Amino acid sequence: MALAMVAEDRQINDVLEELFAEEGNELHIRLAELYLHEGEELSFYEILLRARQRREIVIGYRLVNAERAVINPPAKNERRRWSVKDVFMVITEKE
Structure with missing residues (x-):
């Protein structure tokens, strides 16, 4: 899948290299209450x-x-009512 993303958009390669590197940023699941x-x-x-x-x-x-996550939602300005039990996928500095 990662190769397919790079083939579609070369800029994504920098992001993937950062996420897969031994040092650098990490992907986390965070509770919405944060x-x-x-x-x-x-x-x-x-x-x-x-x-x-x-x-x-x-x-x-x-x-x-929900059964599935929404990655890079298209309607970023659309307001919605959130629950503190929802979760967000975040990129953050390595802890």
């Missing part, structure tokens, strides 16, 4: 801004009752 309050209505873009304050980059989410 970024919002129960029932708070926010856009994905607003979540991105809150994550930036933690030196993290949010790349997607999975709602508590």
